[in-house]
Amino acid sequence: MIRPDADTLLEIVDLHARVEDKPILKGVNLTIKAGEIHAVMGRNGSGKSTLSKVLAGHPAYTVTGGSVRYRGADLLNLEPEQRARLGLFLGFQYPVEIPGVSNLEFLRVSTNARRMEKGEEELDTFAFEDLVRERLQVVQMDPAFLERSVNEGFSGGEKKRNEILQMALLDPLVAILDETDSGLDIDALRIVAGGVNHLASPENATLLITHYQRLLDVITPDYVHVMAGGRILRTGGKELALELEDRGYDWVDQELAVLEVA
Amino acid sequence: MVAAMSNSAAVAASTWVTSFLERLPAPAGELEAVQWRGREALSRQPLPSRRQEDWRFTDLAPLTALAPAPASSSAQGSWPAPAADVFRLWLDDSDDLLNGQSLPAGLGLLSSDEVQQALGHTLAACNCEQHWPVELNQASATRVLALRVSGAVAPTLELVSQAAEDSVMRPVRVLLLLEEKASLEVLQIQLGSACSLSSLVMEAHLGRESTLRHGLLALGEGQACFLGHLAVEQEPRSHLESVWASHGWALSRFEPRVVQVDGEATTTLKALQVAGGQQVVDTHSRVEFRGPEGQLDQLHKAIADDRGRSVFNGAVKVPRAAQRTNASQLSRNLLLSNQARIDTKPELEIVADDVRCAHGATVSRLQTDELFYLQSRGLSAAVAAGLLKRGFCEEVLRALPAAAAAWRPLQRMLGEG
Ligand SMILES: Nc1ncnc2c1ncn2[C@@H]1O[C@H](COP(=O)(O)OP(=O)(O)O)[C@@H](O)[C@H]1O
Ligand SMILES: [Mg+2]
Numbered sequence: 001m002i003r004p005d006a007d008t009l010l011e012i013v014d015l016h017a018r019v020e021d022k023p024i025l026k027g028v029n030l031t032i033k034a035g036e037i038h039a040v041m042g043r044n045g046s047g048k049s050t051l052s053k054v055l056a057g058h059p060a061y062t063v064t065g066g067s068v069r070y071r072g073a074d075l076l077n078l079e080p081e082q083r084a085r086l087g088l089f090l091g092f093q094y095p096v097e098i099p100g101v102s103n104l105e106f107l108r109v110s111t112n113a114r115r116m117e118k119g120e121e122e123l124d125t126f127a128f129e130d131l132v133r134e135r136l137q138v139v140q141m142d143p144a145f146l147e148r149s150v151n152e153g154f155s156g157g158e159k160k161r162n163e164i165l166q167m168a169l170l171d172p173l174v175a176i177l178d179e180t181d182s183g184l185d186i187d188a189l190r191i192v193a194g195g196v197n198h199l200a201s202p203e204n205a206t207l208l209i210t211h212y213q214r215l216l217d218v219i220t221p222d223y224v225h226v227m228a229g230g231r232i233l234r235t236g237g238k239e240l241a242l243e244l245e246d247r248g249y250d251w252v253d254q255e256l257a258v259l260e261v262a
Numbered sequence: 263m264v265a266a267m268s269n270s271a272a273v274a275a276s277t278w279v280t281s282f283l284e285r286l287p288a289p290a291g292e293l294e295a296v297q298w299r300g301r302e303a304l305s306r307q308p309l310p311s312r313r314q315e316d317w318r319f320t321d322l323a324p325l326t327a328l329a330p331a332p333a334s335s336s337a338q339g340s341w342p343a344p345a346a347d348v349f350r351l352w353l354d355d356s357d358d359l360l361n362g363q364s365l366p367a368g369l370g371l372l373s374s375d376e377v378q379q380a381l382g383h384t385l386a387a388c389n390c391e392q393h394w395p396v397e398l399n400q401a402s403a404t405r406v407l408a409l410r411v412s413g414a415v416a417p418t419l420e421l422v423s424q425a426a427e428d429s430v431m432r433p434v435r436v437l438l439l440l441e442e443k444a445s446l447e448v449l450q451i452q453l454g455s456a457c458s459l460s461s462l463v464m465e466a467h468l469g470r471e472s473t474l475r476h477g478l479l480a481l482g483e484g485q486a487c488f489l490g491h492l493a494v495e496q497e498p499r500s501h502l503e504s505v506w507a508s509h510g511w512a513l514s515r516f517e518p519r520v521v522q523v524d525g526e527a528t529t530t531l532k533a534l535q536v537a538g539g540q541q542v543v544d545t546h547s548r549v550e551f552r553g554p555e556g557q558l559d560q561l562h563k564a565i566a567d568d569r570g571r572s573v574f575n576g577a578v579k580v581p582r583a584a585q586r587t588n589a590s591q592l593s594r595n596l597l598l599s600n601q602a603r604i605d606t607k608p609e610l611e612i613v614a615d616d617v618r619c620a621h622g623a624t625v626s627r628l629q630t631d632e633l634f635y636l637q638s639r640g641l642s643a644a645v646a647a648g649l650l651k652r653g654f655c656e657e658v659l660r661a662l663p664a665a666a667a668a669w670r671p672l673q674r675m676l677g678e679g
Contacts, residue, residue: 056638059630084640096635100653106636109649113640149653166639 001202002222006033009071009174009205010055016065017054024050026230027066032174035202039216040209041241042227043249048209049093051227052178056090057083070174084110085117089172091163093179093209098150103162106150107132111169118171135168138195156183164195175199176207181215193218213245228256275309278326283401285331291404292374293435296381300400303392310394319573319605320544324512325487330431330459332402339424339453342668348449349417351407353434354424359407368415368446372408372439381406381437384465388493388519388548395489395515399463403433411444411472418665422451425458425486436464440472440500447475449663454486454511462490468500468527476504477662481674482511492518498526498553505661506545509536509675514543525553525584531560534658536675537570537602544573551584558589563658565651566595566602577609578619585616593623596654651676 010032017025024047032038040048054061055068057080068075070088078086098106111131112122123131136143139161151159160180167175177196181189196219200206208219216224216238224240225232233255234240244252283304289297309326310317344350349366351359365371372380385391407421425432432454440446454460460480468474480488488511494502508514520529529549537543549558564572572595580587593606608621628650636646655675662671 056634058634079643080634080637081640081642081646084638090638092635092638096629096631098632098635098650098653100656101649106639106649109641109645110636110639117640170639 001035003033003035003202006035006202007071008033011069012066013068014066015051015054015063015068017050017061017063019050019061023064024061024230025054028230028232030225030232032205032207034205036222037200037206037208037219038223038225039221039241040207040225040227040232041211041244043252046227047230048227049178050230052090052176052209055176056080056088081113084170085113087114087171087173089167089170089175091160091167091175091177091180093182095151095159095163097152097154099152101150103148103150104129104132104146107146107166107169110166114170132169135165138168138198139164140191141165157185157188160184160188160192164192168195168199173204174207175204176209178209179211180208181210181212189215190218213241216241226252228252229260231259233259272308272311275311275322275326279304279309282330286402287332292377293403293406296400297402297404300397300402303397304394304401307392307394307397316546316575319571320513320515320542322513324485324542325459325489327485328457328459328487329429331429332404332433333427333430339426341422344420345665345668347417348420348665350420350422352422353407354432359405365409366415366417368411368413368444369419370410370412372410372437376410377406377408377437380439380467381408381465384467384493384495385463385491387495387523388521390491390493390517390519393491393517395461395517396463396491398489399433399435399461399491402431402461403435403463406435406437408437409439411438411440411446413443414445415447418447418449418663420449420451420665422453423460423462424453425460426453426455428457430456431459431461433461434463436462438464438466438474440466440468440474442469443471444469445473447663449477449665450479451669452478452480452488452490454481454488455483457485458487460486460488462488464492466492466494468494468496468502470497471499472497473501474503475663476502477666478504478506478516479662479666479669479671480506480508480511480514480516481669482509482514485512487511487513488515490516492516494518494520496520496522496527496529498524500527502527503530503661505532505658507534507659507662507671507675508543509677510541511543512541514541515546516544517546517548519548521550521552522556523552525551525556525587528557529559531558531562532658532661533562534564534655534675535572536565536567537572538567538677540569542571542573546575546577548577548579549589550579551587551589552581553583554585554587556584556587556589558587558591560589560591561658562591562593562606563654564593564595564604564606565598565654566604567598569599569601571603572605574606575609576607576621578611578621580610580612580614580617580619582613584614587614587617587619589618590620592621595623595625596651597625597627648676
């Protein structure tokens with residue numbers, strides 16, 4: 001939902017980043033306001049996951065230029081955990097398996113870290129179990145997953161649901177979902193999309209990173225951005241996604257080639 | 263590189279043994295003959311040195327810094343109360359090992375004739391009766407807890423030993439004879455602090471179709487050192503599960519040795535050892551199959567932090583007679599500092615041809631992606647690292663007998679008191 005008077009949550013200006021010595025982001029500009037749903041599309045290797053990890057603060061990526069403001073304050077000098085506590089959420093393209101760490105315990109510790117930041121009271125084990133059982137319904141997940149180690153032995157779809165469950169518990173202001181749709185069958189896709197729609201509100205915003213139109217059939221974006229060569233090459237409404245589906249990415253490559261020569 | 267022992271160190275080592283022997287009271291009691299034997303051996307056998315392959319990575323300096331002498335009794339610490347299904351014995355060398363309690367059904371003390379006959383049998387079968395730490399125990403132990411196990415023993419037998427004063431040595435000697443189809447769960451708690459030395463020698467003979475679940479929680483502090491030997495003989499279709507965890511010792515050396523006398527038995531070994539500070543923690547295990555169709559499932563885990571040093575040597579012997587043996591050994595290590603060291607070595611000696619033997623060893627740091635994942639959910643770097651370490655430990659600790667929970671093994675392993 002686009003409202004001109006909505007608060008700006010995230011403002012990315014001319015962001016450059018590299019991994020080791022390799023420049024990957026080459027001037028990303030993107031502004032996200034409360035209530036909006038953005039989709040970022042682009043070929044494999046165009047820098048989508050890098051953008052999401054730079055925003056979340058992954059130590060492997062070095063910002064070499066530009067700025068990111070989150071609710072008006074500098075985001076890039078915050079530790080990853082501070083960003084999370086302040087309401088920035090990254091749903092991983094490849095959620096990490098953590099053997100020996102109980103999923104339930106992990107969810108409780110992270111939920112409490114976020115609650116404390118919001119000035120809410122910490123939940124004890126019992127209160128947390130009530131909350132988590134309620135939020136499990138958002139993703140229609142079996143409570144048995146709570147007893148297992150974080151993501152260990154989960155199928156691809158189960159991992160993605162676990163990501164959305166975390167999002168449901170952490171109540172983020174800006175949720176970046178990196179290819180949450182990939183590897184999902186159509187039922188799982190509906191469940192995940194249903195969860196995202198359920199959690200979207202006028203106060204928060206969502207940035208969906210995806211390859212495919214099919215996610216955008218169930219979650220309607222306000223803006224669609226096309227990423228190529230570490231930049232956002234073009235921005236439009238939801239019809240841009242349909243155009244990409246029709247025409248493929250070849251024209252994007254051509255535009256990029258022109259740009260890189262210039 | 264094999265460090266050559268300097269002359270002065272060699273002299274110091276022999277002086278250490280001599281003065282240790284001088285501090286011992288005259289041999290007496292039911293183990294008098296064993297004491298003579300051990301002292302004889304110590305006076306001939308020098309302290310192990312790093313020139314010996316078996317001790318290559320393990321510096322005994324923390325041990326030679328101690329001046330231990332056997333103490334007859336010591337104050338009991340503030341221990342957790344035993345749960346209802348736990349039968350606790352405090353092994354403090356006092357005259358009555360049972361402290362006036364009567365043994366639970368299925369457990370009986372061996373007569374002294376039986377002790378004379380059986381003691382040392384399994385050590386010899388496991389080829390370790392002449393090991394230096396064993397002789398040190400034999401030279402000084404005045405009591406042996408020798409039990410016959412028949413039928414299924416319901417409560418967990420908990421054996422607690424504590425050495426908490428400077429210059430104290432506490433030798434513990436245990437002998438278990440499990441009759442056919444008997445089953446027992448034993449939890450050993452070894453506590454050491456100050457400048458003390460804890461020594462453990464345990465022998466167990468597992469009759470056909472018997473089951474021994476054994477847990478050893480060795481918790482040290484300060485300068486305390488621990489030397490332990492576990493020797494087990496398994497008859498066919500017997501089951502051994504031994505889980506040990508060691509933390510906090512200036513020096514800890516544990517040598518579990520298992521012989522499947524006719525194969526066809528199952529052996530499960532799980533271990534977790536933690537070396538921080540300047541600590542040295544060493545496990546030398548050895549499993550030998552003397553008949554066909556034996557099974558081994560071994561997992562050894564170690565964490566080395568600060569300038570700590572962890573050593574694991576896992577020998578598995580599969581001679582020609584041991585066809586269709588199925589053995590797996592995995593060593594997983596977490597290296598948390600640049601100054602810490604981990605030496606891990608499988609030692610598989612396989613002669614039989616129709617066998618399945620898998621082994622693997624990994625040494626890794628905390629994974630950046632795992633840490634980042636947890637941090638991206640609001641956990642501080644320190645909490646995230648703590649959770650990952652905990653996850654690493656749990657896999658072994660949850661296999662300890664349930665009674666171990668009262669001793670808070672996880673908190674102890676993580677150094678959280
Ligand atoms: N940690 C990394 N190490 C090395 N190269 C990386 C790393 N992360 C990303 N890259 C490279 O950066 C480029 C963009 O990758 P990525 O951001 O994952 O793209 P996308 O998510 O759009 O497929 C690719 O060429 C990829 O190989
Ligand atoms: Mg990607």
